[in-house]
Each structure stands twice: as structure tokens, then as C-alpha cells.
Amino acid sequence: MSGYAWPFLVARGRRLGYRTILAPGFLISAGEHGVLDDTVVPDSQEDRAAVVETETPSGRRISIVHATHIVTAADVAEPGTPPAERAPRDTHSRPLQLIYGFVYVGGGAGPPGSDDLRICRDLSLAAYRRFLADEEAFRVESGHGFALRSAFNGGVTEPEESAQSSMPGIEDFETPDPGRHTHTGVILLAGAVVLIGVVILAMLRLTATPEPIVPCPSVSAVASKTDPKKLAPAQPAQSKPTLKPTTPCAPQPPREKPQPK
Amino acid sequence: MMAVVLIIIILSILLTLLAKHIRRRRDTGPLTVTETIPTFNVVALGLQGSGKTLLLASMYHRLKAPTGQCYFITATRDDVLQLNDWYLQMADTAATGAWPRGTAKGETRHFTFTVKTHIDGAAHPILDLKYLEYAGELLTDLQDAGSTKQQELFSHIDSADALIGVIDGYRIRQHVDGHPEGPLHLERTLNALLPVMLEATAPISFVITKWDLLAGLHPDESTRLNIVRNLLTSNDHFRSLVNLHGATRVVRLIPVSAVGPGFATIDPSGEIVKTPQSAVQPTNVDVPLSAVVPGLFEQIETRLDHDSIAAIRAEVDKRTRQGALEAFASLTNFAGQLAGRTVLAMLGTPGAAFGDTVLGFFLDSRMGAPDDERARLGRELNEAEQRIESIQLARRRVMYDMRRKVDAMEGRLPYSRLSEGGW
Numbered sequence: 001m002s003g004y005a006w007p008f009l010v011a012r013g014r015r016l017g018y019r020t021i022l023a024p025g026f027l028i029s030a031g032e033h034g035v036l037d038d039t040v041v042p043d044s045q046e047d048r049a050a051v052v053e054t055e056t057p058s059g060r061r062i063s064i065v066h067a068t069h070i071v072t073a074a075d076v077a078e079p080g081t082p083p084a085e086r087a088p089r090d091t092h093s094r095p096l097q098l099i100y101g102f103v104y105v106g107g108g109a110g111p112p113g114s115d116d117l118r119i120c121r122d123l124s125l126a127a128y129r130r131f132l133a134d135e136e137a138f139r140v141e142s143g144h145g146f147a148l149r150s151a152f153n154g155g156v157t158e159p160e161e162s163a164q165s166s167m168p169g170i171e172d173f174e175t176p177d178p179g180r181h182t183h184t185g186v187i188l189l190a191g192a193v194v195l196i197g198v199v200i201l202a203m204l205r206l207t208a209t210p211e212p213i214v215p216c217p218s219v220s221a222v223a224s225k226t227d228p229k230k231l232a233p234a235q236p237a238q239s240k241p242t243l244k245p246t247t248p249c250a251p252q253p254p255r256e257k258p259q260p261k
Numbered sequence: 262m263m264a265v266v267l268i269i270i271i272l273s274i275l276l277t278l279l280a281k282h283i284r285r286r287r288d289t290g291p292l293t294v295t296e297t298i299p300t301f302n303v304v305a306l307g308l309q310g311s312g313k314t315l316l317l318a319s320m321y322h323r324l325k326a327p328t329g330q331c332y333f334i335t336a337t338r339d340d341v342l343q344l345n346d347w348y349l350q351m352a353d354t355a356a357t358g359a360w361p362r363g364t365a366k367g368e369t370r371h372f373t374f375t376v377k378t379h380i381d382g383a384a385h386p387i388l389d390l391k392y393l394e395y396a397g398e399l400l401t402d403l404q405d406a407g408s409t410k411q412q413e414l415f416s417h418i419d420s421a422d423a424l425i426g427v428i429d430g431y432r433i434r435q436h437v438d439g440h441p442e443g444p445l446h447l448e449r450t451l452n453a454l455l456p457v458m459l460e461a462t463a464p465i466s467f468v469i470t471k472w473d474l475l476a477g478l479h480p481d482e483s484t485r486l487n488i489v490r491n492l493l494t495s496n497d498h499f500r501s502l503v504n505l506h507g508a509t510r511v512v513r514l515i516p517v518s519a520v521g522p523g524f525a526t527i528d529p530s531g532e533i534v535k536t537p538q539s540a541v542q543p544t545n546v547d548v549p550l551s552a553v554v555p556g557l558f559e560q561i562e563t564r565l566d567h568d569s570i571a572a573i574r575a576e577v578d579k580r581t582r583q584g585a586l587e588a589f590a591s592l593t594n595f596a597g598q599l600a601g602r603t604v605l606a607m608l609g610t611p612g613a614a615f616g617d618t619v620l621g622f623f624l625d626s627r628m629g630a631p632d633d634e635r636a637r638l639g640r641e642l643n644e645a646e647q648r649i650e651s652i653q654l655a656r657r658r659v660m661y662d663m664r665r666k667v668d669a670m671e672g673r674l675p676y677s678r679l680s681e682g683g684w
Contacts, residue, residue, distance in 0.1 A: 010365070017309045017398020018365050020405045027407070034408025041367040044346070057407050070362075087359075091442075092310025092431075093533040095359045140405065198273045 005102035005116070007143040008064070009124035010037050012097070013135040014090050022127040024103050025142035032056040033140055036064065040099045043068040049117055053107045065112045066101035067121075075125055076132060100124035104148075113150025298375075299619045300389040303553055304418050305468070306454050307427025308446075309397030312470030312519060314364055316427070317372065317394060318347035319519035319543040320550055327379070330551075330662040332387065334374040344372070351520060352541040358534065366410045369395040374550075378659050380651045387659050388622070390550060393417050400453045421463050422609075423553040426454045430471035430516075431533060433489055437478060440531075447496075455498050458506070464556040465506050467493075467679070468549050472516040473524060474533070486516055487676045494679070507680020510560040513552065514679050515670065518544040548670050551663040558626050561607045565600070572600035577627045586646050588653070592621055625653055626660040 006024030013019075023033035035056050043050060045068075052064045069075075073083035088096050102112075102120050123143065131138045307313045321344045327333040336344065350361040374390045395414055404411045418424070428450055436443030458465050469475075469489060479485040493514070494500045506512050518524075521542030528534050562570065576595050580588050595601040601620060608619050671677055 012309075012363055012365075012398075017402050018363075018396055019398075019402070030407075032407035034405030037366050037405050038408050038410050039367050040365070042362060042365055057409075089532060090310065090363070092363070093360055094310065094363050097362050099365065198270070198277055 003104050003148045004145055005065075005104040005148050006145045007102050007120040007123045008033075008036050008066075008100065009127055010040050010099040011124075011128055011131070012090060013131060014088070014096070016135045020140050021131050021138070022100075022124055022141050022143045024145070027056065027062075027103070028140060028142050030056065030058060030060075032058060032060075035062075036103070039064055040066045040101075042097055042099055046070060047117065047121070049101070049112050051112075060105065061107055062103055062105055063107055064101060064103050065117075066099055067117055069098045069100060069121055069124075071096040071098060071128070076129060098124055098128060102146075102148075111150075113148070115149040119146060119149075297618050298386050298388050299622060300373075300391055301422040301554055301557065302391045302393070302417070302420060303423050303425065303550065304393045304421040305425040305427050305549075306400060306418070306457060307397055307470075308401055308429065308450055308453060309363060311397060311427045311429040311450070313397065313427055314347060314361065314394065315351050315519040316468070316470055316517060316546060316549075317392060318344050318351060318361075319541075319546045321372075321374070322348050323543055323547045324374075324550070330547075330666065332376050332378045332659045332662060333384075334376055334390070335384075336372055336374055340372050348541075354535045354537050354539060358537075360533070360535075364394060364396045366396045366399060366408070369393075369399070369410055369413065376659060378655045380655050385652065385655060387656055388554065390553065392550070393421075401449065415457075418457055418461075420609075421461075422557055424458060424461050424463050424465045425549050426458060426465060426467040428467060428469050428493070430469045430473075430475050430518075431527070433469065433492065434471075434474050434478075434527070436492060437475075437488070451496060451499055455502055458502055464510055464553075464560045465502075466513045466515060466549060466552060466556065469514065469516045471518060471525075471533075472544055473518040473520060473522045474527060475516075476522055482516075483674050483676060486514070486674050489516070490514055490676050490679065503679045509563045510556065510680075512679040513667070513671075514677050515545055515548050515552070516674070516677070517546050517549065519546060545670060548666055551666040554622075555626065555660060555664045555667065557608075558623055561604055561623070562627070564607065565603060569600040569603050572598065573604070573624070573627065576600075577624050580624055581628060584646055584650075586649065589621075589649060592624070595624075596620055621653070622656055622660075625657045628657060 006026075007022060008020065008024065009022035010018060010020050018037060020033045020037045023036055027033040027035070035054060039052055039054050047067050047069060049065055049067050052066070053061065054064065055061055071088055073085070073087050076088050077083040090096060098121075100117075100120050102116060127141050127143075130141070305313050305316070321334065321336065321341075324330075324332075324334045335341075347361050350359070370393075372392045372394055374392060375386045376388045376390060377384045377386050379385070393414075395410075399411050399414045429446065432443050432446040432450070434443070436447055475485060475489065478488050494503065503512050519541075521540075521544050523536060524539045524541055525533050525535050562573070565573070572595075576591070579591060583591060596605065604623055605620060608623070
């Protein structure tokens with residue numbers, strides 16, 4: 001089952017720091033596209049996809065599929081001109097990198113297809129070139145939604161509006177989450193089992209006949225039994241002393257010692 | 262009927278939970294005194310590209326072994342892997358020769374370094390230093406709508422125990438060379454640092470990164486530092502900030518290089534490029550972190566009134582003559598007194614949680630050199646006392662070595678003191 005997703009790009013310019021360059025229209029209109037910038041992290045390996053599930057400030061659950069691309073000279077070359085000798089750098093001599101990918105509404109992400117990522121990288125590079133052309137004047141662009149090529153669990157399966165729209169009315173429909181119903185069922189079942197168990201236990205306890213309470217032997221008594229010196233010769237028939245009481249007993253409060261006069 | 266059944270069910274659940282809770286409390290083992298170590302939060306304030314990340318990587322590399330000092334630092338496995346990765350990328354002059362990529366906002370995180378020293382042949386933790394790693398643009402740029410990272414950063418700054426202002430040496434070099442970007446960038450740096458540092462109660466210091474790129478200013482390093490110092494203090498705002506913080510403690514200007522002399526040069530296009538087949542030899546990267554705790558304690562002492570100082574000195578004096586367990590008990594008493602409470606409040610530490618740890622640390626740091634013979638050493642000690650005694654001595658050795666590092670740098674570079682006073 002294919003889903004519907006929106007490309008995004010987070011990158012640093014030659015002068016300006018990391019920011020969201022391209023984002024889904026519904027995040028921009030809700031003033032929440034900063035969640036992309038906050039969430040994605042670059043990967044040491046290029047173009048390897050990673051999936052992050054998160055929530056926007058308004059509580060919308062989204063999945064961000066992202067990968068990293070180091071900008072090459074060819075990536076930023078003007079159309080019709082040969083690329084520069086060296087890859088572009090920022091003003092601090094560091095390589096430029098793109099964190100690109102797509103966003104879809106909901107969770108349960110699986111591995112994305114390379115076609116989907118390639119589409120997003122191309123869209124991102126186009127947006128990035130526009131950003132580099134005038135970093136200070138650039139404003140975040142709204143990415144057009146597209147139908148994912150790969151089989152992808154979750155997400156919005158049918159676009160409310162056509163792909164031409166930058167804000168395809170995502171706010172209006174609820175995101176299906178098949179996993180949530182299964183989890184709720186399991187929790188309810190477990191709860192019921194526990195409740196029944198507690199009630200049965202309570203009933204058993206209430207109906208059980210209490211055994212007579214036998215006081216535990218006092219410490220001194222036990223000690224005298226175990227101390228052979230204290231065994232009186234008049235008690236030869238006494239059985240072998242044991243510290244364990246033979247019947248269940250309850251501890252008794254210590255008696256007060258008689259005060260010397 | 263259903264409601265009654267429901268109430269009974271709920272009551273039985275609650276009673277079961279209560280019984281379990283009581284049983285758990287009864288089963289608690291014997292009371293033990295757990296050894297806690299204090300944590301100090303450090304935030305390096307610097308713009309993007311100023312060299313915070315490479316300073317961090319190089320600093321870890323320099324302090325990861327007890328070479329040149331009795332202490333060393335450790336971190337979690339993941340953090341070590343990340344720090345090593347940055348360091349190796351930085352040191353690699355082969356392949357592309359690229360510098361590590363900048364930190365993204367999503368990579369904002371703390372690196373917790375445990376300062377350890379050896380006691381009887383085993384590594385023992387003394388204190389934790391939490392160092393915030395973040396994208397420099399969070400300090401200066403307006404953030405995208407819905408982003409919360411900037412708010413988080415300023416919250417960390419507010420709760421920091423020490424602030425390190427990072428000034429990009431490359432921009433200083435541009436300034437000196439008459440490049441228009443130089444003064445502009447310096448102004449941008451000070452605009453970001455000053456509002457935060459003016460309101461900070463935590464001790465502040467300044468670091469000049471990429472010190473190796475300033476080698477051409479003057480062959481003598483001390484004179485070179487004086488040139489930079491004069492350039493910075495010619496800014497009224499910077500001077501007033503130093504005067505404000507310098508009233509209670511020393512404010513330092515520490516020149517550091519994560520890569521060391523000759524490793525990188527500025528090419529004609531203005532790009533910083535690595536010199537092929539050169540080796541990394543970091544300079545002073547261990548000083549900023551080593552100065553954190555002594556600087557914090559020094560600031561506390563200078564802010565105390567005469568009575569509190571007298572009380573602390575009396576306690577320190579008593580401590581030198583007491584046995585370890587006696588000193589431990591005395592400390593609890595001192596924590597309840599006015600001077601003790603004042604110090605704990607200044608450390609922002611709840612006395613009940615870390616009374617001995619931080620306060621004991623503070624008092625130990627006010628003692629003399631750790632090799633001073635103390636009366637209590639001559640006494641016969643039981644095992645527990647020996648253990649506490651060893652830990653206290655180890656703490657003092659660590660504090661002494663930390664101060665020694667700063668003192669050694671000041672000896673070589675007297676202009677590193679932007680203000681006078683303190684230790």
C-alpha cells in the first residue's frame with residue numbers, strides 16, 4: 001500500500017547556519033516546520049535512510065525519513081557551466097551537507113525505497129541552489145506532496161487534494177493507526193485478567209479459616225535450648241533443639257523486663 | 262450493583278498495591294552511605310564555526326590519559342566514539358582533507374566527562390563535568406517556527422556553573438589583517454556573548470580558538486596574546502564585561518589550538534586548509550576545562566562576607582587536624598551553619614543531597630598543597646577512615662593539578678589575565 005509524503009530539506013548555507021529550506025506546506029502553515037530542524041541529525045554515511053517518529057508542537061504525529069548528502073561541486077554548479085574544482089565549503093572551511101528526505105503523517109514507518117529518496121534529493125538540491133543564490137533573502141519553501149513509490153506502512157494513503165497543492169488538507173482527516181487498536185485490546189485484556197485474579201485472591205483470603213496463632217519461641221528461650229551449658233541435667237529426654245518452630249507462629253512483642261528494686 | 266462491584270475491584274487493587282509497597286519498604290536492605298560525586302555544568306558560548314566542537318574533541322584527546330596531571334577524563338562509549346571520530350577527521354590530512362562538518366541543531370547534547378584519578382591503583386571518580394555541544398547558530402539566529410532548541414540552549418546557559426566565551430581566532434586574524442569580515446564577525450560574537458555573560462552569575466572565561474592561525478602576528482607568544490588582548494579590550498562592551506566579572510575573580514583569556522602550530526594555513530581564497538603530512542599538536546586545550554572548578558570555588562570565596570570566610574577558614578583548619586570520619590561528621594554540622602549554607606546556596610546545591618560531596622570538595626580545595634603533612638595522617642586509621650582519607654587526598658590532588666595547569670599557562674602568558682584578583 002503506497003503512502004503520500006512531502007519532501008523536506010534542512011541544511012546550512014555558506015554563511016548562515018542550519019535551517020529548514022524545504023518543508024511540507026501543512027507544517028509551514030501551522031508554524032511547525034522547525035520540528036524538522038530540531039529532530040534530524042546527519043549521518044556519517046551518505047544517502048542512508050533513517051526514520052524518526054515525532055510529534056509536532058500541536059501534537060500531530062509525523063514520521064521523518066531522512067538521509068545525508070555531502071554537497072559536491074556539481075550539485076551547486078550553474079546550469080551549463082562546468083563544476084568548480086573543489087567541493088563548496090562554508091565560510092569556516094567546512095563541507096556543506098544536506099539532511100533531506102520526506103515527511104508523512106502518522107507512524108509505523110518501514111524502510112523507504114531508493115526512488116523516493118532520490119526524488120527528494122533532487123527536489124532538495126533544486127531548493128538548496130535557490131537558497132545559496134541569496135541566503136539572507138531566502139524563505140522556507142513549501143514542498144509538493146507526492147505518492148511514495150515504495151511499499152510503505154502507515155502514512156496518508158490517499159491525498160485529499162492533488163499533488164499540485166502545497167497544503168493538501170492534511171489537517172482535516174484523522175490519521176489511521178492500525179497498531180494502536182491492537183495495543184489497546186491487549187492492554188484491556190491484560191487488565192481484565194489481573195482484575196479477575198485479584199478478586200479471586202481476595203475471595204479466597206476472606207473464606208479461608210484462620211489457623212490458631214502460636215507464639216514464636218523467645219530469643220532467650222531459643223538460645224537456652226541451643227546452649228549446651230544451660231541444658232539442665234534433669235531434662236535428658238529433651239529432643240534435639242531446633243531454631244525453626246514446627247507450627248506457624250506469630251511474633252510476640254517483647255515483654256518488659258522486671259525493674260530491679 | 263455494577264457500581265458496587267466496581268468499587269470493590271478498585272479497592273482490592275489499591276489494597277494490593279499498598280500491601281506490596283509496605284512489603285517493599287520492609288524488605289529494604291541495611292542503610293548504606295552511597296558515594297556521590299558533584300556535577301558541574303559547562304557551556305561554551307560560541308558562534309557557528311568558531312571551533313567549539315574541535316576544541317571539545319581535542320580537549321578530550323588531551324585529557325583522556327593521566328599524562329602531565331594526576332587526573333584523566335572518561336565518557337560513555339558512544340560519546341568516546343563520536344569524539345574520536347571528530348578528532349580523527351580533524352587530524353586526517355590525507356583523502357579530502359576536509360574538516361569535520363558542523364554540528365546540526367538536532368545533535369545538541371551533553372557530553373558528560375567523569376574526572377577520575379587513581380586511588381590505590383584503581384581509577385576513582387572525583388567529579389563530573391557536563392559539557393554542552395550545540396550548533397552555534399542557536400546562539401545568534403532567529404529560529405524556524407516551532408523549533409524549541411534555542412529555548413533549551415538558553416535554559417542550559419542559565420543553569421551553567423561556568424561559561425566559556427569562544428572567540429574565533431581566524432576572525433581576529435582577519436581583523437588584524439584589515440579584512441572587513443574580521444571586525445564585523447567580532448562584533449557579532451560580542452553581541453551574542455555579552456548579553457548572556459553580563460547577566461551570568463557563573464564564572465566566565467574567554468578562549469581564543471585557532472591560535473595557530475595567529476602565529477604570524479608576532480614571533481613571541483606572550484606579545485601576540487597582548488596584541489589580541491588589546492584588540493578585544495578596545496571594545497567598550499568587552500572591557501565593561503571584564504570589569505564587572507573581574508571585581509570578584511580573575512577573568513582569563515586562554516589561547517587554544519585544537520590542531521597546534523603549523524597544521525593549517527589560510528590559502529589565498531581565505532579557506533583554512535590542512536598542511537599535508539602535518540601532525541596535530543594541540544595547544545592549551547586542557548586549560549579551559551581544568552579552570553572550571555577552581556574558578557567556581559574561587560568566585561564563591563570572594564563573594565562571601567568576612568564572617569563566613571572566617572568560619573570557613575576555621576573549618577578548614579579543624580579539618581586538617583581531624584580524622585576522616587570526624588571530618589565527615591563535622592562537615593554535616595558545618596553544612597547546617599550559616600557559612601556552610603551560604604556556600605551550598607552559591608553552589609546551587611541542595612545540602613541534603615550532596616552536603617559532603619560538594620562542601621567537602623570546596624573545603625578541601627581551600628587547603629594547602631596535597632603533600633602537606635597533616636596531623637591526622639600520623640594516626641591509626643581503620644579501613645573506612647582510610648578510604649575516606651584517600652578520597653579526600655585524591656580530591657585535593659586533582660584540584661591542585663587543575664590549578665597548576667592554569668598557573669603554568671599564566672606563568673608563560675601573563676597577559677592571559679584580563680583582570681586581577683583571586684588565586
